[in-house]
Amino acid sequence: MAMDTKKTNGWADQDDVPEIKSELLELNMGPQHPATHGVLRLLLKTDGEIVYQVTPVLGYLHRCAEKIAEGVNYKQWVVYTDRFDYLAPMCCNHAYVTAVEKLMQQEVPERAEHIRVAVAELSRIASHLIALATFGLDMGAWTPLLYCFREREEILNLLERISGGRMLYNYMVPGGVRYDIPEDGWVKDVLSFITMLETKKIKDYNQLLTYNKIFIERTADVGVISKEDAFSYACTGPVLRGSGVKFDCRRNDPYSVYSKFDFEIPVGLGEMGTVGDCWDRYMVRVREIEQSCRIIRQALDTLPEGPYQAIELHKPVKVPAGAAYTRTESAKGEIGHYIISDGGQTAFRNKVRSPSFCNLQVVEKVGVGQMVSDLVALVGSLDIVLGEIDR
């Protein structure tokens, strides 16, 4: 190519052409940038259009929720977990109450666990819909955004009916859930919604986006995260599974009642390019929506009767002294709580290991050597949410 240019330009054989000097350009991507999915700042050093170095700068949304955890009691802190992953707050609620209950060795009523699983999976679907929508938007596809938000709206309506909140629910409490399932046919509506999602809507997304030629060109073979990198950078969730590792906390380290349900763990297969590319991570999410639908159906079909709270709502929770790390599978990956209790009503220390925090770090390695436009694809396919990165 370069040779051709020289010939056709006709001046390349002149010896007095000065050598073109190039230097690295520093470029700020964010914090106000639509493709960084929140207030993330990526400090890029680029050589032409090739990324030479990526340095994520975090903390624009930092609230030091871990400090607040040391000042409020266990039940009060559930509210703050909503604000971590605000696209799937039920999963964050579930992770935290599971961690507290593990330290308390508290039995949870079967009915409460079934409700929890159902709402957490609904939340996971909503989060994955946003992931598909915004990833499509990053790649220049407007239409799927509107389709996905339409279905997410349905989920928000359903969750509003059970919890009273549309976006931040504060629904789970240690020992159960705050409210029982409403008597107005909620279960029937959820089942008809997921049937519609399974039979019709996912086909729509696949037609619109998944097998779209332009979308495949932009995402296949781009941003390949190898298995070794995924382990070393502690990637979890769809990012890890996109790299071909069949690991899911719901199956490999079961919590709640997930061991009762039958579902598959989709992994990246490299159908359009290499295993671990952006398309694989995207496709894992699409397939996880189907599996979440299966889990919801089983959880609601076998919904037992009985109480939905083991501890009365107004009673404060006391956690025996001890320390434990509990991990659960949220929409973004493994969310872990390391709670140290001194036997009181307040956590002595509550470290939150958020999946987006660990997943994002991998751009420092994988982003290098890519085009700037491919970096947008990489960050979009990681599906980060800044609320839980900055905490």
Add this chain to the structure above:
Amino acid sequence: MEQKAIYDLLAGKLGEGAVAFHEDGIEPWAEIAVGAVAEACGFLRGEPSLDFDQLMCLSGIDWDGFDEAGKGKSVGILGYTDEGSPETSDRQAEGDLGVAYHLYSHALDHKFTLRIRLPRDRAEAPTVSGVWATASWHEREAWDLLGIRFTGHPDLRRMLLDDKWVGHPLRKDYVMPDRWEGVPMDGKPYSANPFPATEEPPAGGPKPDGDTPPAEA
């Protein structure tokens, strides 16, 4: 592999570096000496029969004022008074700091927990970011929020707070700032208006309730 068996292997490798193994409680954990942590992590990662390929979590801890009896009588954190000024305390913080490492092996499906304790006046631990890349950010966070210095870390800067921030918020003796970049931090509504609203509207100005037309002369 059972955690006790892992600890026995580790203790055989480290010798005096392995301090104790605590089996009581929900989660067993191994305490090791600060100086031995890099060697321990390298061993746990590299030994084929252990093969800890993932560092799940690295947590910094401030043990100051921890109630060892487990009665919930730990010293609380310092917040703001009702008037909005930062709380201070005469108590001298003296407890140790600590770091906990939670490891997992995808290949062999087992877990292990390591803990170290660092003296407060010399809160330094060797970095393990060469063993697992993910440790790099966790260690930066622990430095940022707890002031634990990881020696040998390639890029130990603040992670979540501003570079100009003073102090490490997750320390139990941290005193909240009363002002940041000129903005009061007391939690009250802040207005940049230098002329605060008065109770009474200025004389001759418009009446509070509005637009009654002036009486005709």
